[in-house]
Amino acid sequence: MSENKIHCSVEQDDQRLLALHRYQILDTPEEPAFDDIVEIASLICEAPVAVINFIDRNRQWFKSEKGLGVRETPLDVSICAHAILQPGLFVVPDTTLDPRFSNNPLVTGHPYLRFYAGALLVSSDGYPLGTLCVLDYTPRTLSEPQRFALQALANQVMAHMELMQAHREQAILIRDLKAMQSELSKYASTDPLTGLLNRRAFQQRLNQELALIKRGTHSAVLMLIDLDFFKEINDTFGHQIGDQVLMNFSKVCSDTFRQADVISRWGGEEFLIMLPMTTVDEARVVADRLHKILDATSILDVNGSSIYLSISVGVSALTDYSTVEDSLQRVDSLLYRAKNNGRNCTVTEC
Template sequence: MSAYPIPDNEAERQAALDDQHILDAESDEDFNRITRLASQMLGVPTALISLVDRQRQWFLSRVGLEASETPRDLAFCAHAICSDEVMVVNDASQDERFKDNPLVTGNPNIRFYAGVPLQTPSGFNLGTLCVISPQPRQLAGNEQQLLQDLAGMVIQHMESRRNSYLCPLTGLKNRRPFFDAGLQECVRAQQKGEPLTLMMFGLDDFHGFCRQLGQHQGDRLLQQLARQLQSDFGESAFFGRVTDDEFAVLQTGLVGQEAVAKAEGFRSGLALQGWVVEGIRHPLPVSLGTACLNSDDTSFKDLFQRAEAALKQARLSGASLPG
């Protein structure tokens, strides 16, 4: 039996958290501003935006606490997400659930805790906005409403961030989140000694295509290309729309000529297929640049720059080039 309660909708809740693409991301000033306000306005030393992951709680923003995460079985917030109400613990040393918790018996010596579930518009509690004090106390006056209002601001900013994370037309990662995912994947591949290939596809004269056939056809083309990339390269790859007319695919297990051949097969298939509108086939020129991770790469930035340079050169020369 788990040391903490499990929400009835745990699988769906976790999927909703994963869909935010925010775990282990760097915080930003909007989140930090909220935790500072919570700490200052309630007069407590610690305020946290806590996201309850599979086996841990991870702090998206924190004031007054050094740790970036704790095990889920120690997390007060693991209890708070099981209800839609504000959870208040006036004195944890007197609460049967928490009196033997190492966070109560030792540093940071939690006594008072108040946590508001961070609930998505779909009804999933991802974590909490919580405040903590080493002194017993209660919520007084309008403090509970204040916490709820601040929690609403957290969710609003998270949803806004999520919406900007994905291309609304194709559903693929935008350039920055694709790059962030690449940074993590590059570190993992280097640690495990696995091959890693970045393929970049560019729709040549895409703006001319849209002028000739209309923006609606341009949007359809982008959506179709995104679907074909995901179908051909599979679930193990990372996909991004990194500029208006450029798509990137990052995949492990491909190296050297094998990588170039697979990417070129996809590119030539698109070009051969063309784009048919009302029975008329229109040419669809596509350029390709590829780069494979090598021992000289210090980070994903090196790999990305080589693939991007190869794509640029391919567009100038009309050929597909490795980086």
């Protein structure tokens, strides 16, 4: 990071803190990647104390430290708080001779720090966040190779933090993509008006059920329902009311059938339901219950007028020799017989 890109004026401290918080590094646990950098800095600079620190609003917090034994200190005793106010490597050969630090409690008292060298940790947008620093108990300086190594290690701290941030952003992106895929999958498999399965999704589920039946796992039943005289509702009240009737009938189905049953809007005013682990006689009982519910309760009230529905129903068994096409043809034929019988009835296989 070039020196002329570093923002460090007091007026910009709020922006600097925002940059720091974007990295989500404060108050995180110790991590080997940072601890290793501190150990290397200590070895190369031959310093008993080494720290990766970040300057928060009212404190100095250590991501990793060697030789101090604490994870944070107040800002009023922080040498690094001064280091971030200027570009480049900040070196204090003898803290007792520097008026900024000669009265610092860490200098006048335990641990009696005498030497400080800090390399800036600078955000990608130019804000100083803290330092990688080394300290000693005796006055001294750093060789040129040590100065270079300390800054290079500071750059590695920031590179690792940028990578961590990129991983977080990638995780968020993956989460959002999965949510979008789930939503798109839902739209692709459901009827937009009723929220029930559409024809394509139901056929896929029917294929799966037939495969299970062929293995002898259980029996199942198809039930095809047609709303009687639905065209008259549309012609009398309009298509918006017709749509509301379809939605309300879908709700009645969801309340009547079991959670394991697969309900679809097959098309127009037809609804196709698959009832796993069910016999034709058991399905007939369910159909009769649905007839009674519709007889007793209006499906919609419009301007004081109650709309009642009746339904025609065909019920057929799924067998181990059934195909999707054969199963659909048989249940459709039974529904056709129910309509020919005067509607408002259920026809099942003998």
